[in-house]
Amino acid sequence: MIASILLRLLYLVLFLALPPLVLGVVNRVKSVFAGRQGPPLWQLYADLWRLARKGAVYSRTTTWVFRAGPVVALAAVASAGLLMAFGGSPAAFSFGGDFVLFAYLLGLARFATVLAALDTGSSFEGMGAAREVTFSSLAEPALFLCLATLARATGSLSLTGMLGPALPDAWSHAAPALLLASIALFVVALAENARIPFDDPNTHLELTMIHEVMVLDHSGPDLALILYGASLKLFLFGALFVRLALGFPVQGLAGVGVFLAGIVGFGVLVGVVESTMARLRLVRVPQLLVGASVLSAFSLVLLLR
Amino acid sequence: MTLLLVGTGLVLTALSGSLALALRREPERAQRAACALLVAGAVLGIAGAVLAMAQGGSVGFHASWSPPGAALALRLDSLSALFLLPIFGIPAAGSVYALAYFPQGASGGRTIRVQIFYGLITASMALVVIAANALLFLAAWEVMALCGFVLVLTEHEKRETQRAAYVYLAAAHVGALALFALFSLLGSAAGSFDFDRMAGAGLAPGAALFALMLLGFGLKAGLMPLHFWLPGAHSSAPSHVSALLSGVLIKTGIYGLLRVTGFFAAPPLWWGLALLALGGASAVLGVAFALAQHDLKRLLAYHSVENIGIIAMGAGLALVGRAAGDPALVALGLAGAVLHVMNHALFKALLFLGAGAVDHACGTREIDLLGGVARAMPRTAVLFLLGAAAISGLPPLNGFVSEWLVYLGSMRALSSKASLVPWAVLAAPVLALVGGLAAACFAKVVGTVFLGTPRSEHVARHEAAPAMLAPMAALAGACAFIGLFPVALMPALRNAAAAWAATAPESLAGPGRAGIASAAAITGCAAVLVALVAALAAWRNRRARGAPASETWGCGYARPSARMQYTGSSFAEMLTLRFGWAFFPRARVKPPRGPFPKHAAFSSHVPDTVLDVALVPSIKTASWAAEHVRRLQRAQVQGQALLVGITVLGLLAWRFLWW
Numbered sequence A: 001m002i003a004s005i006l007l008r009l010l011y012l013v014l015f016l017a018l019p020p021l022v023l024g025v026v027n028r029v030k031s032v033f034a035g036r037q038g039p040p041l042w043q044l045y046a047d048l049w050r051l052a053r054k055g056a057v058y059s060r061t062t063t064w065v066f067r068a069g070p071v072v073a074l075a076a077v078a079s080a081g082l083l084m085a086f087g088g089s090p091a092a093f094s095f096g097g098d099f100v101l102f103a104y105l106l107g108l109a110r111f112a113t114v115l116a117a118l119d120t121g122s123s124f125e126g127m128g129a130a131r132e133v134t135f136s137s138l139a140e141p142a143l144f145l146c147l148a149t150l151a152r153a154t155g156s157l158s159l160t161g162m163l164g165p166a167l168p169d170a171w172s173h174a175a176p177a178l179l180l181a182s183i184a185l186f187v188v189a190l191a192e193n194a195r196i197p198f199d200d201p202n203t204h205l206e207l208t209m210i211h212e213v214m215v216l217d218h219s220g221p222d223l224a225l226i227l228y229g230a231s232l233k234l235f236l237f238g239a240l241f242v243r244l245a246l247g248f249p250v251q252g253l254a255g256v257g258v259f260l261a262g263i264v265g266f267g268v269l270v271g272v273v274e275s276t277m278a279r280l281r282l283v284r285v286p287q288l289l290v291g292a293s294v295l296s297a298f299s300l301v302l303l304l305r
Numbered sequence B: 001m002t003l004l005l006v007g008t009g010l011v012l013t014a015l016s017g018s019l020a021l022a023l024r025r026e027p028e029r030a031q032r033a034a035c036a037l038l039v040a041g042a043v044l045g046i047a048g049a050v051l052a053m054a055q056g057g058s059v060g061f062h063a064s065w066s067p068p069g070a071a072l073a074l075r076l077d078s079l080s081a082l083f084l085l086p087i088f089g090i091p092a093a094g095s096v097y098a099l100a101y102f103p104q105g106a107s108g109g110r111t112i113r114v115q116i117f118y119g120l121i122t123a124s125m126a127l128v129v130i131a132a133n134a135l136l137f138l139a140a141w142e143v144m145a146l147c148g149f150v151l152v153l154t155e156h157e158k159r160e161t162q163r164a165a166y167v168y169l170a171a172a173h174v175g176a177l178a179l180f181a182l183f184s185l186l187g188s189a190a191g192s193f194d195f196d197r198m199a200g201a202g203l204a205p206g207a208a209l210f211a212l213m214l215l216g217f218g219l220k221a222g223l224m225p226l227h228f229w230l231p232g233a234h235s236s237a238p239s240h241v242s243a244l245l246s247g248v249l250i251k252t253g254i255y256g257l258l259r260v261t262g263f264f265a266a267p268p269l270w271w272g273l274a275l276l277a278l279g280g281a282s283a284v285l286g287v288a289f290a291l292a293q294h295d296l297k298r299l300l301a302y303h304s305v306e307n308i309g310i311i312a313m314g315a316g317l318a319l320v321g322r323a324a325g326d327p328a329l330v331a332l333g334l335a336g337a338v339l340h341v342m343n344h345a346l347f348k349a350l351l352f353l354g355a356g357a358v359d360h361a362c363g364t365r366e367i368d369l370l371g372g373v374a375r376a377m378p379r380t381a382v383l384f385l386l387g388a389a390a391i392s393g394l395p396p397l398n399g400f401v402s403e404w405l406v407y408l409g410s411m412r413a414l415s416s417k418a419s420l421v422p423w424a425v426l427a428a429p430v431l432a433l434v435g436g437l438a439a440a441c442f443a444k445v446v447g448t449v450f451l452g453t454p455r456s457e458h459v460a461r462h463e464a465a466p467a468m469l470a471p472m473a474a475l476a477g478a479c480a481f482i483g484l485f486p487v488a489l490m491p492a493l494r495n496a497a498a499a500w501a502a503t504a505p506e507s508l509a510g511p512g513r514a515g516i517a518s519a520a521a522i523t524g525c526a527a528v529l530v531a532l533v534a535a536l537a538a539w540r541n542r543r544a545r546g547a548p549a550s551e552t553w554g555c556g557y558a559r560p561s562a563r564m565q566y567t568g569s570s571f572a573e574m575l576t577l578r579f580g581w582a583f584f585p586r587a588r589v590k591p592p593r594g595p596f597p598k599h600a601a602f603s604s605h606v607p608d609t610v611l612d613v614a615l616v617p618s619i620k621t622a623s624w625a626a627e628h629v630r631r632l633q634r635a636q637v638q639g640q641a642l643l644v645g646i647t648v649l650g651l652l653a654w655r656f657l658w659w
Helices: A004-017 A020-033 A044-053 A064-085 A098-119 A123-154 A166-173 A175-192 A221-245 A251-274 A282-302 B002-022 B025-055 B076-100 B109-130 B133-153 B159-190 B195-200 B207-223 B228-237 B240-249 B249-262 B269-291 B296-324 B327-362 B377-389 B398-414 B422-452 B466-484 B486-501 B503-545 B568-578 B609-635 B635-656
Strands: B059-064 B071-076 B586-590 B601-605
Touching: A004 A020, A004 A221, A004 A251, A020 A044, A020 A251, A044 A221, A044 B249, A044 B377, A044 B486, A064 A098, A064 A221, A064 B159, A064 B422, A064 B503, A098 A123, A098 A221, A098 B377, A098 B398, A098 B422, A098 B503, A123 A175, A123 B076, A123 B398, A123 B422, A123 B503, A123 B568, A166 A175, A166 B195, A175 A221, A175 A251, A221 B071, A282 B109, B002 B025, B002 B059, B002 B071, B002 B076, B002 B109, B002 B466, B025 B071, B025 B076, B025 B109, B025 B249, B025 B586, B059 B486, B071 B076, B071 B109, B071 B133, B071 B195, B076 B109, B076 B228, B076 B240, B076 B249, B076 B327, B076 B466, B109 B133, B109 B249, B109 B269, B109 B398, B133 B159, B133 B195, B133 B228, B133 B240, B133 B249, B133 B503, B159 B207, B159 B228, B159 B249, B159 B503, B207 B249, B207 B296, B207 B398, B240 B249, B240 B296, B240 B327, B249 B296, B249 B327, B269 B296, B269 B422, B296 B327, B296 B422, B327 B377, B327 B398, B327 B466, B327 B503, B377 B422, B377 B466, B398 B466, B398 B503, B422 B568, B466 B486, B466 B503, B486 B503, B609 B635
Parallel strands: none
Antiparallel strands: B059 B071, B586 B601
16 A cells, blocks of 8 residues: 555656656657767756746736746646556546546646737737647547547546556457557647647747747746646656557556656657658648547447447 | 525516616616615525525425416426526626626616516526426416517617527527427327426327427527527627526526426437437537637627537436436436536626626727737636636636536446447547637637737726626636535536436435545645646746846847737637638638739628528528519419419319329
8 A cells, every 4th residue: 555655656756857858868869860969868957957047038918827827837737647647556646537637637738828828919929829729629539539449448437447457458359449549649649749740849930830939938937837847748648658558567666667668668759750750731730630530539439349 | 495485586586677667766776776686586596496405305386377287386306406506696696797887877778678687587597497387387488588589689779689689589489389399299198287297107209209309499508500599699688698698598498408308217319319419519510610700709609509519418428328227327417417507607607797898898899809908907807717718628617527527428338338329439529629629719719809919999998897897706716616626516416317317316326426536536636736836836936026028029020010919810710721611701802912002901700600501591582482472462363363273273183183
């Protein structure tokens, strides 16, 4: 009992501590592909530390909504972490239908970021916000279809149950459906985290950006909160993908090792995708997202028929 | 006792408007007196409803009434009690709001008329949900519909108001006609017009009955193809009337649907699946049309279509649960539907009152002409933002809880062994899409209206009056309370499900307990969220104290103007393009021409597809054809003789050849 609580705490600490490292892994993979040496793995920690101590500048157009945006977004993503079952351990909070709260907390984070972007009155940030809400509302059905597939395969309505001991069994009798769901989930993860092929985190042209353009006006501690929140979100989706894809039969401390290896693998996968693909044209993005929905709907149909 | 309280509240609210008339010499006092009487009646009514919910079970009253088949039969059970809360609560908030928004001192007779019918419609809605006899129900239903007509017609000098009111009246009467047919069929099958007898008669569920139900109650509720009267009527009325119409009146359609489906011991599976599909279509298309609107109140009215869709999805899941014999599904679906009825009443009333405050201060409801309203109206902005987050289903507010219950219901259907039932899970991705689109739509509204800088000369100059802010704050408080402590309502929802499915509440104890445990966990997560926000905000405020102010970063462009901001239309364009197949946009484009273009203009408008593209043209064609036939009849004696001759020949031919 105490061991289980300690394990959950350990995972929560890892959840709060490790996400910047995953982005470091992604960037390292990209620089290896490009033949560069690249920034150190802990670059984002250094960036966050620097930004947190810097001052901020606020636009005269903005109101409290702009200041609340990063705070609410980070708080929402961090509390979504309480619902995620990392590694071989159950989640800190687990109840029937917690996956809905998980998805809607991420929605709250997005809503806060979008409003903060609109508060600046800049057309660039309005553009980014419009793209963000468009793509995310198309990604949402795909996410829920994946979760419905998982619920059907494992007979559970909580994330802990869906990703828990019933999952290895489900892989043995419903592998094709779960494979399709994993692929769709990976696409959703890329879209939700503004990675290539949906959005380029390194772009410098405001007209083509989505997520980055929404945070153009944030500086100092606010930007630190946003960058940290984005890394937490990537980690959450990584954890979901790793547990779904591996089936995760390992419990206890051994599970921690497997989980961390899986997360690093997820980072490598994202890095490989970013290195080998170009960003899609904006008009193609909805098609890919609808494609992910169709894929996950197909996985559900495989289980329902 | 509870019924007596509700009855007293009903009488007081019905009489409240007459005070405004009696004391009209002193308009301000008259309005305050009328408002006080309505609030007093509402408090009594809510007290009665809360007591009834606490006691469980049901109380009835029966007296004879002279029309054949009629009886003054009333019944207050857990389902009626839950509906009574918004029915009394929202008008009370609206009448306080009207003290500043629609003062009798300024608009005189018009206010008196609104007051009279505002009280009367409240009482008739309360009577609708406690009536236990079909004739009494229909009488209250008609009074309610006619009061609604007069209220919509408040600004009767405007052409679009006249048209909206006329369409409303026509729709209300078509619906009432369907209900007369429905209750005649039910009454003749059960041998009585009393609801108790109908419920016990073991009625056979027929397709015709279900179609009549959908037509009659769906027209009132505004389910998708039948919603055509709603956007016009709800946007033409004054805001506190819109809040009542959109927040409460359309819910009587949902109540009727639930009450009548409750009469059948075993509703067939296809009823539930059909309602689920209709609800899904209504939700998706409602929010899609809302995204395309640029009139603030019309946009909110389309969101009512969306939310009615979500409620219908919950009710559909509950019906599926009854057909499949799964009490947990019944409990989840009905709890989601009924809770969403209450939640939607709260946040939609809040949003309409907020929209009224913006309209009052800026003089326009055009979203793309507004901007930066939050500067002059910070309190209104906070309250509107809370309502927007609640209607988008974001935690930790009330909209999330009811949508969560509907999600749980659709996922619960997955574990059913019966064929077809697991397909109800497709409600979950539909709901996810709707949630995403609703969040997008309210990001558009809040972002364009309240944030940024003013886009035109319609600038807000003053904060809304305290009498307008107070009811909005009360509604927002209720939204936050239900979102943070959903456990408080779970027993009442379980009792309502038991009353509807005509089972003992004990049979729902298992799913009820699971729901309560989950609801408690939601409270825990919400507490963590609020604590995190507070902690992070404290840290950030300490770090960012005394930060310098500057211009918004314009990528090096030094002279950005307010008109360069993204507008609501441009914000929603990418999404509305996805729904091009459902829209028939009317655009007027005057492109810039020549090497030195002087003037260019663009305006677009998305009319209602059902009303403006389908119904009105087909009615026009029909009346054009009828006009031609009539001209034949009016013309000359020979023409009339010809018409009579053809008719007689036709009848004879029918009589002898086919019959």
